[in-house]
Amino acid sequence: MKTDRELFEAYRLDVYRLCFYMLHDKNDAEDVCQDVFITALQSDRSGISQEKSWLLKIAMNRCKTFLDRRNRGARKEKLSFLKFRPRFSESTEEIIERKIHMTEVVQLLENLPIKIRCVMVLRFVNDLSLQDIAQALNIPVGTVKSRLNKGISSLKKDTDSATYFQEKESQMI
CATH class of the missing domain: 1.10.10.10 (Winged helix-like DNA-binding domain superfamily/Winged helix DNA-binding domain)
Structure with a gap:
């Protein structure tokens, strides 16, 4: 099992990328991503075999909840920037x-x-x-x-x- 820091470093970009593509807003994605890792780090991970899938499941659920709340507030989704994977x-x-x-x-x-x-x-x-x-x-x-x-x-x-x-x-x- 990975330490908290190793877990964060290994999957932070994957979780953020998923959050951004679901929410289309940099700040919202950062907030949800932070919430995902707070939840994950406070959880008992001893029985988790697929950490990436587990984290992305938490992220997907948090994004859905966030979108439900945002849509109830009648705010429109927006696109602030694109995924960028550097290719030198x-x-x-x-x-x-x-x-x-x-x-x-x-x-x-x-x-x-x-x-x-x-x-x-x-x-x-x-x-x-x-x-x-x-x-x-x-x-x-x-x-x-x-x-x-x-x-x-x-x-x-x-x-x-x-x-x-x-x-x-x-x-x-």
């Missing part, structure tokens, strides 16, 4: 093109129902396996596959984004 071999033009494409993808993901968006984000943003997604969301693997297919199908209206997800899915297999 990319030129400036490639970075800009990728950011533009990711903006389009994020906007398309926003239009998906929350259950499908959760699965899509866990698969394509956090690179979780189907089994890990099923465990994190406490649903059968078949449901994960079904939601992924529904998500990709609904994105097929835009050929570029559908190609992006299909390419990423084939790379993960």
Whole structure:
């Protein structure tokens, strides 16, 4: 079992990335991410075998709760910045093109129902396996596959984004 610091260092970016993609606001994502780690560090982790899945499940639940509260308050979701994974071999033009494409993808993901968006984000943003997604969301693997297919199908209206997800899915297999 990892120490508190090791747990935080190992999974902070994954948890933050999930929170940001679900909430679309840097400050909200940071707040929920902090709440996730406070909860995790105060919990008994002795029986936890898949720490990443466990943390992402907590994060997903906290994001859903946060969105429910925010939607009840009639505030709209907003996008403040894109996920950025530094790629040192990319030129400036490639970075800009990728950011533009990711903006389009994020906007398309926003239009998906929350259950499908959760699965899509866990698969394509956090690179979780189907089994890990099923465990994190406490649903059968078949449901994960079904939601992924529904998500990709609904994105097929835009050929570029559908190609992006299909390419990423084939790379993960």
